Amino acid sequence: MIKRFKQLTLATSLAVACFAAALPAAQAAEEQFFMIPSYRVGPYGANGQSFYGGFIDYLTYVNMKGGIDGVQIAWEECETEYNNAKGVECYERLKSKAQKAPGPIHTMSTGISYALADKATADHLPLAMMGYGLTMAVDGSVFPWLFPLVTTYQMQASAIVKFLKDKSGGSLEGKKIVYLYHDSAYGKEPILALQAESRLNKFTLIEIPVAHPGNEQGAQWQRIRQEKPDYVILWGWGVMNMTALNTAQKMGFPREKMVGGWWSGSEEDVIPAGDAAKGYTSATWNVAGKDVPLIADIEKTVYGAGKGNLKDTSKLGTILYNRGVSAAVLSVEAIRTAQAKFGKGKAMGPEQVRWGLEHLNLTEARLKELGATGLLPEVKTSCSNHEGSGKVKMQQWDGKKWVPLTDWIEGNKALIHPLFQADAQKYAKEKGITPRDCSKE
Amino acid sequence: MQFFLEVMIGGLLSGVMYSLVALGFVLIFKASGVLNFAQGAMVFFAALSLVGCMEKGAPFWLALPLAFGIMTLLGIATEKFVLRKMVNQPPIALFMATIGLSFFIEGLAPMLWGNEVRRLDIGLVDEPIPWILDNWNMVISKFDLFASGLALGLVALLALFFQYTRVGRALRAVADDHQAALSIGIPLQHIWALVWAVAGFVALVAGMLWGARNGVQFALTFTALKALPVLILGGFTSVPGAIVGGLIIGASEKLAEIYIPPLLAGVFGGNFGGIEGWFPYVMALLFLLIRPEGLFGEKHIDRV
Numbered sequence: 184m185i186k187r188f189k190q191l192t193l194a195t196s197l198a199v200a201c202f203a204a205a206l207p208a209a210q211a212a213e214e215q216f217f218m219i220p221s222y223r224v225g226p227y228g229a230n231g232q233s234f235y236g237g238f239i240d241y242l243t244y245v246n247m248k249g250g251i252d253g254v255q256i257a258w259e260e261c262e263t264e265y266n267n268a269k270g271v272e273c274y275e276r277l278k279s280k281a282q283k284a285p286g287p288i289h290t291m292s293t294g295i296s297y298a299l300a301d302k303a304t305a306d307h308l309p310l311a312m313m314g315y316g317l318t319m320a321v322d323g324s325v326f327p328w329l330f331p332l333v334t335t336y337q338m339q340a341s342a343i344v345k346f347l348k349d350k351s352g353g354s355l356e357g358k359k360i361v362y363l364y365h366d367s368a369y370g371k372e373p374i375l376a377l378q379a380e381s382r383l384n385k386f387t388l389i390e391i392p393v394a395h396p397g398n399e400q401g402a403q404w405q406r407i408r409q410e411k412p413d414y415v416i417l418w419g420w421g422v423m424n425m426t427a428l429n430t431a432q433k434m435g436f437p438r439e440k441m442v443g444g445w446w447s448g449s450e451e452d453v454i455p456a457g458d459a460a461k462g463y464t465s466a467t468w469n470v471a472g473k474d475v476p477l478i479a480d481i482e483k484t485v486y487g488a489g490k491g492n493l494k495d496t497s498k499l500g501t502i503l504y505n506r507g508v509s510a511a512v513l514s515v516e517a518i519r520t521a522q523a524k525f526g527k528g529k530a531m532g533p534e535q536v537r538w539g540l541e542h543l544n545l546t547e548a549r550l551k552e553l554g555a556t557g558l559l560p561e562v563k564t565s566c567s568n569h570e571g572s573g574k575v576k577m578q579q580w581d582g583k584k585w586v587p588l589t590d591w592i593e594g595n596k597a598l599i600h601p602l603f604q605a606d607a608q609k610y611a612k613e614k615g616i617t618p619r620d621c622s623k624e
Numbered sequence: 625m626q627f628f629l630e631v632m633i634g635g636l637l638s639g640v641m642y643s644l645v646a647l648g649f650v651l652i653f654k655a656s657g658v659l660n661f662a663q664g665a666m667v668f669f670a671a672l673s674l675v676g677c678m679e680k681g682a683p684f685w686l687a688l689p690l691a692f693g694i695m696t697l698l699g700i701a702t703e704k705f706v707l708r709k710m711v712n713q714p715p716i717a718l719f720m721a722t723i724g725l726s727f728f729i730e731g732l733a734p735m736l737w738g739n740e741v742r743r744l745d746i747g748l749v750d751e752p753i754p755w756i757l758d759n760w761n762m763v764i765s766k767f768d769l770f771a772s773g774l775a776l777g778l779v780a781l782l783a784l785f786f787q788y789t790r791v792g793r794a795l796r797a798v799a800d801d802h803q804a805a806l807s808i809g810i811p812l813q814h815i816w817a818l819v820w821a822v823a824g825f826v827a828l829v830a831g832m833l834w835g836a837r838n839g840v841q842f843a844l845t846f847t848a849l850k851a852l853p854v855l856i857l858g859g860f861t862s863v864p865g866a867i868v869g870g871l872i873i874g875a876s877e878k879l880a881e882i883y884i885p886p887l888l889a890g891v892f893g894g895n896f897g898g899i900e901g902w903f904p905y906v907m908a909l910l911f912l913l914i915r916p917e918g919l920f921g922e923k924h925i926d927r928v
Contacts (some may be wrong), residue, residue: 405882429838
C-alpha cells in the first residue's frame, strides 16, 4: 500500500513537474513581446505619459479580448527620459527578450530612432516611427526593418501647404510663409520639401530657426513682425510651442494664421498657453476625443476593470493618448496580418512581423470593425512604401478642445516621394547596401 | 532704427528675466563660494509647488506664501542633509553635491506634484501696451515691464540686506572662509539654511514669472542655461552684476540673432539663425579674457 502510494506520489509529482515545465514554454510560445522604450519623466514626460498610456491601454484591451487570435501580448517598459543614450541602453537591455517574437518598437523620439536604426536592422527587429524618425526609410527597398508609418514630416508639410492654398482661394502665388522651426534634425527634415513646394506654388519661404529648448523667441517673432508674413508654419516641440503661441500674442500676430505640425498640436501645447492658443490650427494624423467607439470601449473595458495605465484619467481621449492607441492598433494589426499568412494563433517571429508591417492594409471597413473609424487614416504599406498613407487632418483649438477642420488631406506624393527615394538610394550607395527588388516582394 | 530699438528694448526686458534666475546663483555663491547647479531645478520645484498649491484649492495670495514655506523647508533640509557634512570641504565637493541635489529635486518635484504641463495665471497678459504700439509702433509687453519692476525691487531689497544687516555681513564672512567664520561665532548652519531659503524665494519669483509666460513644466530647469553667461559677465558675487549682466546678455543675444545670421549667410551661404543658443556663451567667454572676475565680481588676490 505504502509502495503504491509512493509510486502514485512520484507519478503525480512528475506529472506536475512536467506540466509546470511545459506551461511557461507554452505561454512563451503564445506570447508576443513588446519592448517599450518609453519616457514618463524628464523634459517631455507629460507627452510620453499620454502616448504610452494609450499604447499600453490598447495592448491590455487586446489581451482582455483574448489576445491576437489567442496570442497574449507581453511587454516591458524602460525609461529613456527622451535621451538617446538611455534609449540605446533600454534597447540593448530588452532586445534578447524581443528576439523570438517581437512587437514593433516605438521610441516616440527622432533622436532615439536615428540611434537605433542601424542596430535594429542588424538585429532584425522592426522599428516603427509613426510621424517621426528617419523619413527616407519610406523606401523599404533600402530599409526593410524601418517603418515611418502613416505619414512623414515632408508629407505633412506638403499637406499643410495644400491646406493653406485652399484657405487662400486656391493659390499661394506671391504669398509669404514663415517656417519657424526647432533648430534640430527634426526641425530641418521638412525644409527641402517646403522649398520644393515654394518653387511649385510660387510663394516666398522664410526659414527661421529657434535654438533648443525654445523658451525665448523674442528675436524670432520681432523678425516675423517685420516680415509681415501671410502664414506661419510652426514646427516646435515641448516648451517651444507654448512660447511661440504666447510670443505671437505679444507681437499681435493672429493665431488663425498659424499652422503647426503634429508635434505642435497636442493639448499639452495649447492649454498652458491659455487664450493665446485660441484659433490656432495644427495638423494631426489622429483625432482627439472619446467619441471614437474604440476609445470609449477602452475606457469602459480597461478602466472599468481597474487595469488602466493612466493615473490621470483626464488624459483619456487627448491627442497624444489617441495617438498611442493608434500606434498600438497598427502594431497589433501588423501581427494579425502576419498571422493570416503564417498561421493564426501563433506568436510571430521578427521576419514575420516585418512582413506584416510591410503588408498592412487597414481599410475603412477594418477600421470600422475595430471601432476606430476616423481615428486614423487608411494605411496600406508595401515594400516600396513603408509610409502607407501620407494623410493628415487639420484641427483648430477653440480654447477648450481640438475641433476637426478638414477631412484627410494628402500631401503631394508625386513631389515628395521622389525626395525620399533619392535620399535612400544615396544612403544605400554610401553604405554599400543592395536595395531589394520590390517587384519580387 | 526704430526696429533696432524695438529689438534692443525687447532684449533688455528678456535679460531681466535671465537676471532673476542668475540672482539665485549669486546668493548661494556669496554664502558658500559654490556654484549651485540645482538652481534651475529649484525654479522648477518652486513654480510647481505654487501651481500645485493652487490646484489643491489655495488662492494665489495664499499659495505664494505656502510655496515659499515649501522652499524654506527645502532650504533647511538641504543644509541639514547635504551641506552640514561638507563644511570646510573644497568647493568642488560642494559643487558635486549640488549636482546630486539637482537630480534629486528634478525627480522629487514631479513625484509630489505630477508631471503635467500646467498653466499659471497671475492675472497679467503677455501682450503689447496699446499706447506705445499706436504712437511708436513698438511692441513693449506689459508682462515684461512688470517682471522688470519686480526684479529691480528684488535686487534693491537684496542689496540692502547684504550691505546693511548683520546676517548679510555674516554671510559674506562665511563665503570667505567657513572655518574662520565658525571660529568667531558665526552660526554657519543658520546662515546656510537662511540663504538657501532666500535663494528659494528668488527661485519662486523666477519660476512664477517664467511659468506664467511659458507654462509650468520641466523645461523651467533650462532657465539656468540662460543665467550662466549672465553670471560670468556680471560676476558670481554681485547682485547688481546679475542685473547688468542680464541686460547686456539679453540685448546682445537678440541683436545678434537678428543681425548676424544675414551677414554670415552673405559670406558663407546657408542659414545661420538660432545663434542665440550659443552666442551669449561665446560673448561671456570673450569677456572672461578681459576681466576674469566679471564686471562686478570681487578681484581675487592670493598673497604668497
